[in-house]
Amino acid sequence: MELSKRQEAIMEIVKKEGPITGEQIAERLSLTRATLRPDMAILTMSGLLEARPRVGYYFSGKTPGSVLAEKLHNIKVGEIKSVPVVVPEQCSVYDAVVTMFIEDVGTLIVVREGGLLEGVISRKDLLKTTLGGQDIHKLPVGVVMTRMPNVITVEPDDSVWLAAKRLITHEVDALPVVRPVRDDAGSLEVVGRLSKTNIARLFVELGEGGG
Numbered sequence: 001m002e003l004s005k006r007q008e009a010i011m012e013i014v015k016k017e018g019p020i021t022g023e024q025i026a027e028r029l030s031l032t033r034a035t036l037r038p039d040m041a042i043l044t045m046s047g048l049l050e051a052r053p054r055v056g057y058y059f060s061g062k063t064p065g066s067v068l069a070e071k072l073h074n075i076k077v078g079e080i081k082s083v084p085v086v087v088p089e090q091c092s093v094y095d096a097v098v099t100m101f102i103e104d105v106g107t108l109i110v111v112r113e114g115g116l117l118e119g120v121i122s123r124k125d126l127l128k129t130t131l132g133g134q135d136i137h138k139l140p141v142g143v144v145m146t147r148m149p150n151v152i153t154v155e156p157d158d159s160v161w162l163a164a165k166r167l168i169t170h171e172v173d174a175l176p177v178v179r180p181v182r183d184d185a186g187s188l189e190v191v192g193r194l195s196k197t198n199i200a201r202l203f204v205e206l207g208e209g210g211g
């Protein structure tokens with residue numbers, strides 16, 4: 001977050017003299033309270049300053065960087081995830097390619113009965129099998145997918161920061177969003193999909209000053 005010259009000046013005054021009233025800050029800068037109001041709103045909404053009635057403004061101790069980091073840790077995967085596009089393990093490679101085109105996704109999630117996670121299949125997994133010269137109408141995706149327990153996942157309550165970190169660390173484009181099945185050792189129910197597109201979209205929204 002870039003602060004304007006005036007906002008920087010306000011921050012300096014509050015750091016030195018806080019708690020301090022809006023009236024006093026305006027005086028120090030030889031401006032009216034009304035002129036300062038939008039800046040004070042931005043500084044308090046962004047979490048850099050805190051305001052308490054009858055006390056005034058004081059420095060929250062946060063930097064613009066730490067405010068952004070806190071935001072990324074507070075937004076949950078569940079808030080930005082997409083619906084999962086799933087196929088069964090017996091689905092042919094041919095049908096998987098068709099599904100990718102129809103659904104306009106780059107990663108399919110392979111599930112067994114009950115929507116339980118079995119694996120994932122990417123564009124390149126499918127391309128690779130077409131090079132092998134096998135009959136893609138007969139070959140099931142189960143043969144070429146990345147299989148559990150090697151699938152990297154996230155849960156709805158995980159932060160978007162953790163999800164982005166996993167996408168980068170494991171060099172994959174998407175993660176199944178899962179919930180552990182109660183009373184079942186190890187099975188994961190697929191409840192969504194989180195891709196690099198979701199992260200890019202959030203990035204744009206944050207950049208527009210929403211969120």
Ligand code: ADP
Pocket residue numbers: 106107120121122123124125145146150151152153171172173174175176
């Ligand atoms: P592409 O292969 O089309 O570039 P990815 O980079 O997502 O797409 O996939 C690279 C490899 O990682 C593929 O073999 C794929 O099966 C596997 N993969 C994709 N997503 C995951 C995931 N969430 N967990 C584990 N492996 C994955």
